[in-house]
Each structure stands twice: as structure tokens, then as C-alpha cells.
Amino acid sequence: KNEVEQSPQNLTAQEGEFITINCSYSVGISALHWLQQHPGGGIVSLFMLSSGKKKHGRLIATINIQEKHSSLHITASHPRDSAVYICAVKITAAGNKLTFGGGTRVLVKP
Amino acid sequence: KAGVTQTPRYLIKTRGQQVTLSCSPISGHRSVSWYQQTPGQGLQFLFEYFSETQRNKGNFPGRFSGRQFSNSRSEMNVSTLELGDSALYLCASSPIQGGNSPLHFGNGTRLTVT
Numbered sequence: 364k365n366e367v368e369q370s371p372q373n374l375t376a377q378e379g380e381f382i383t384i385n386c387s388y389s390v391g392i393s394a395l396h397w398l399q400q401h402p403g404g405g406i407v408s409l410f411m412l413s414s415g416k417k418k419h420g421r422l423i424a425t426i427n428i429q430e431k432h433s434s435l436h437i438t439a440s441h442p443r444d445s446a447v448y449i450c451a452v453k454i455t456a457a458g459n460k461l462t463f464g465g466g467t468r469v470l471v472k473p
Numbered sequence: 474k475a476g477v478t479q480t481p482r483y484l485i486k487t488r489g490q491q492v493t494l495s496c497s498p499i500s501g502h503r504s505v506s507w508y509q510q511t512p513g514q515g516l517q518f519l520f521e522y523f524s525e526t527q528r529n530k531g532n533f534p535g536r537f538s539g540r541q542f543s544n545s546r547s548e549m550n551v552s553t554l555e556l557g558d559s560a561l562y563l564c565a566s567s568p569i570q571g572g573n574s575p576l577h578f579g580n581g582t583r584l585t586v587t
Contacts, residue, residue: 393573394573396575396576398576398578403580404510404561404563404580404581404583405578405580405581406563406565406578407578408575408576408577408578411573411574411575411576413573449516451516453573458528458529459529459573460518460521460529460531461506461508461518462518463515463516463517463518464515465515466515466516
């Protein structure tokens with residue numbers, strides 16, 4: 364079983380829709396990252412969380428440490444949000460190595 | 474500030490050869506970490522360097538190695554290349570070690586082993 368699980372694997376939305384991506388982990392962590400990867404490979408760090416909630420523009424990330432769960436929300440989605448979104452955690456028992464989820468491929472249609 | 478720079482962008486090598494990839498971090502960042510991304514395994518952590526010392530290592534064979542220079546630039550080396558080493562290799566920099574700070578990624582080096 365992977366230590367970090369993301370759902371869904373693929374998601375298609377119409378422009379303007381609200382999108383939620385989920386990340387569950389099974390180990391103790393010191394931080395959780397949400398990353399965005401566009402075609403071509405470049406990765407952008409969206410959020411780093413250790414508790415609570417963060418908001419940047421139309422993106423909101425939340426984490427529940429007790430439930431070992433995080434969500435990334437995209438409000439008023441736009442075709443430029445089409446990308447792969449990756450959850451990654453720093454596992455405290457593993458020397459804070461970064462362990463990645465499998466990614467969620469998001470397609471927003473105009 | 475310039476971003477994280479990885480060179481080369483693309484590389485084609487033959488099985489058995491070795492390869493060296495380079496990563497120049499954002500000015501002032503002292504931590505550089507390396508990752509391998511393949512369609513089958515996704516993103517995997519290779520190693521992290523801070524102040525010229527390897528601080529953390531992923532589960533990769535000894536053919537994968539790296540180093541960091543006094544100006545924080547880092548190189549990774551893969552010896553005796555195998556077909557399965559074909560991947561996108563990404564590096565990321567951050568101001569502090571251990572990564573409870575946002576990571577800044579380069580655009581990656583795409584390695585093809587034939």
C-alpha cells in the first residue's frame with residue numbers, strides 16, 4: 364500500500380466548476396506539499412501545509428492532521444488550471460524524505 | 474531572481490555509459506534535492522544536499538550519486554546506465570534543509586537511455 368494516496372486519478376470539469384482533489388497518507392508527517400505540473404514537466408509548488416488552511420487566489424488547501432487527510436480545491440476553474448496536481452509529504456520517521464502521491468490529472472474544458 | 478536552472482534539458486545516452494546532470498539553485502538557497510520521475514513509478518526522491526553534505530538519500534542503487542559545491546550548485550551522476558534509468562530528473566532548491574519550506578523546481582533534464 365502506498366503511503367500517499369490521491370483521488371481521483373483523473374478529473375474532467377467544465378470551466379467555472381468547483382474542483383476538489385484529495386490526498387490521504389498513512390504515516391506521521393512534518394509537512395505536506397501540493398504541487399502543479401504542466402505538460403512539458405515543470406513543477407510549481409502551490410502550497411506547503413503543516414496545519415489548517417491556506418488560500419492563494421482561486422486555490423485553497425486544507426489539512427486535517429488527525430485524519431491524515433488533505434484537500435486541494437480549485438474554485439471557478441479555468442482551462443489554464445489543466446495540469447497534474449501532486450501531493451507530497453515529508454515523513455518524519457524517514458528523515459523527512461519527500462514521498463509523492465500518484466498525481467491527479469485535471470482537464471478543464473471551456 | 475533567476476529560478477532553478479537544470480542543464481542539459483535533454484540527453485540521449487547508451488546503456489553502460491555514465492551521465493552527469495547539473496542543477497543551479499536560486500541564489501541564497503543552500504538545499505538542493507533531486508527527484509526521478511517515470512511513468513511507472515511517478516516521482517521519487519533521490520537525495521538532498523545541504524552545505525555540501527548529503528543529508529538524505531532515497532532508495533536508489535549506488536549507481537546514483539551526487540555532490541554539492543561551495544556555491545550550492547549540485548550535480549548528480551548515474552553510472553552504468555540501464556534502460557530503466559530513462560526518466561525526467563528534477564532538482565529543487567529551498568533556503569533551508571529538511572524541507573519545511575516551499576520547494577522551487579527546475580524544468581528538469583529528460584534522459585533517454587537506448
